[in-house]
Amino acid sequence: MDYRKEIEEVFEREPVPEHILAKMKEYERKGYEVPDERLIKRPSHIAGIKASSEINTGVLDAVAKEIRAGMTTQQIDDIVSEYTLSHGAVCAPLNFEGYPKSVCTSINNEVCHGIPSRLRHLHDGDIVNVDVSTIYKGYYSDASRMFMIGNVSAERRRLTEETKRCLEIGLEAAQPWNTVGDIGYAISKYARSKGYSVVRDLGGHGVGIEFHEDPFVAHVGKPKRGMLLVPGMIITIEPMINIGGASVSIDAYNGWTIYTKDGSDSAQWEHSILITETGNEILTY
Ligand code: MF3
C-alpha cells in the first residue's frame, strides 16, 4: 500500500467545502494570512490522523504506568518503541533528521529534545517531559506530558501545573477564524502573569501529513496576527515555559537537546488538535 499516493488522492477526491473557501477569501481581503488549501485536512485524512493519535495516546498511557524513580530514560524509549511497533506504527522521531532515538525525554532544565540514554536515571524530585510522535499508515500525531517523579518541590510542581494550564489556555484560544497569534498571545499573557517566561525559539506546528507542517505556532504573539485558523487544520500546541529567562541553548555534543540558558527548570505539555467549525477537538486524549 502506497500511503503517500493515497493521501495525495484524498486531496483530489475530497475538496475543501465551498463555504469554507468563501470565508477564507473574505478574511484574505481583510488582510489576514490564510493557509494554503493543503493545510486543510479532508475527512479521510482526519480519520487517519485520529487513528494515529489513538496509538500515540496509548504510548503515553503505557509510559505513565511504568515511569518511576530509578529507571533510565532508555527504558522509556524501550516502552515507547515496543508499544508503537506492536500496534503496527512507527516512532516518528527515530532517524528524523538524524535523531537517534524513538522518543524525547527532557528532564528539569532541559526544554525539549532530551535524548534517551542508558546512563541517565530518573531521580526522586525530577520533572520529565515525555514527547511521543507516531506515524500510522502514513499519518502523524504528536503529544507530550510531564511526569513528576516521587517527591517534587513545590516550585517544580507549580511550574508543571501552570504549564498544563498554559496549554489549556492555548486550546481555548484555538477557535476557528482566530489566528495563531491569538493562541500565542493568550498563553504568554497567562505565563507572564505567573512570573514565568515563554520559550520563543521553538513552537507548535501543523501536523498530520508531515511531522512538521505550516503554520509555526508560536507561544507568544499578538491578537489577530499570524495565520488564520480554518476548520480542517490540525496543529499542535506545545508551550515550553521556564521559571527563569526565555533564552535557550543547544547541546554542543549531541546537537539536539535544548536547555534553558540560565539553568532554570522548564516544563512542556502538548496536544494535537483539529480546528472544527465550532471550536476544536483534541486528538491526543
Ligand atoms: N516531538 C517534537 C515536537 O513536538 C519534535 C521532536 S523532533 C525529534 O515537535 F527528532 F527530536 F524527535
Ligand code: CO
Ligand atoms: Co510537536
